[in-house]
Amino acid sequence: MHALSLAASLLPLLGLASAIVTPTSPDASTVVKQGDQITALWTADPTGTWKDVEIQLMTGDNLNMIALETLATGIDGTTTTSFSAAAPAVSPNAAIYFLQFTNGGDMTNVTWTTRFTIAGADGSTTQPTNSTVYSGTTVAWGTGVLLDSNSTAAVSGVTSASASASAAASTGVTIYTSPSSTAAAAVVSGSASVSASVSASASKTSASAATSSKSSAGRVAVSGLGALLAGVLGVAML
Numbered sequence: 001m002h003a004l005s006l007a008a009s010l011l012p013l014l015g016l017a018s019a020i021v022t023p024t025s026p027d028a029s030t031v032v033k034q035g036d037q038i039t040a041l042w043t044a045d046p047t048g049t050w051k052d053v054e055i056q057l058m059t060g061d062n063l064n065m066i067a068l069e070t071l072a073t074g075i076d077g078t079t080t081t082s083f084s085a086a087a088p089a090v091s092p093n094a095a096i097y098f099l100q101f102t103n104g105g106d107m108t109n110v111t112w113t114t115r116f117t118i119a120g121a122d123g124s125t126t127q128p129t130n131s132t133v134y135s136g137t138t139v140a141w142g143t144g145v146l147l148d149s150n151s152t153a154a155v156s157g158v159t160s161a162s163a164s165a166s167a168a169a170s171t172g173v174t175i176y177t178s179p180s181s182t183a184a185a186a187v188v189s190g191s192a193s194v195s196a197s198v199s200a201s202a203s204k205t206s207a208s209a210a211t212s213s214k215s216s217a218g219r220v221a222v223s224g225l226g227a228l229l230a231g232v233l234g235v236a237m238l
Helices: 004-011 149-156 161-170 179-233
Strands: 023-024 031-033 037-043 053-061 064-075 082-086 098-105 117-119 130-134 138-141
Touching: 037 064, 037 098, 064 082, 064 098, 138 161
Parallel strands: 031 117
Antiparallel strands: 023 037, 037 082, 053 064, 053 098, 130 138
16 A cells, blocks of 8 residues: 555646555655665565566656666566665755666566665765655656766766867767866967967068168168269259
């Protein structure tokens, strides 16, 4: 009856699920810190059918359940009545997570635990962000996500755009460079740009000096010729 009431709470519009293994834990009072063990307990299947139990960590509302992680597969639910797995890092840390049990992934006969809390490593928790009334019962819920350490590591690295584009075009592999090597490349590139600018400025200065010299020489020659003509012709040159 406990499993049937849980199923009714989770899927009121679909009717009562035919639960063969009957989950008993975790329950609404369960709080598991990130990294600690989630212990799933259930009564064995007396019919000898559930020999390939799959347990998934779920989140979301009753009508839009989201599988976050598969915790176990291949459990003989006719003889085994417990399983433990480490609680992953999730967000938010609230009572919005539950376990789903199937026999070999058969979604025509599913059962669930009630929602429980996965807390932060320091024990911190927050309240569920949503609530919905199902058949006169208010159910608090929310949608959690896994905090993937690999994604965090990728963010901490620096991607070389040009290298990534080149690598993706040839091999489909994204190349990551360390921040120090990227900074060094930027410094080298910046130094090269400065050197090029200085060289260009020097060339322009040299060219300007040469032009100025030629212009001055021309003015001196003209002035000398003008003075000679003025002396010969007796005309003042302005």
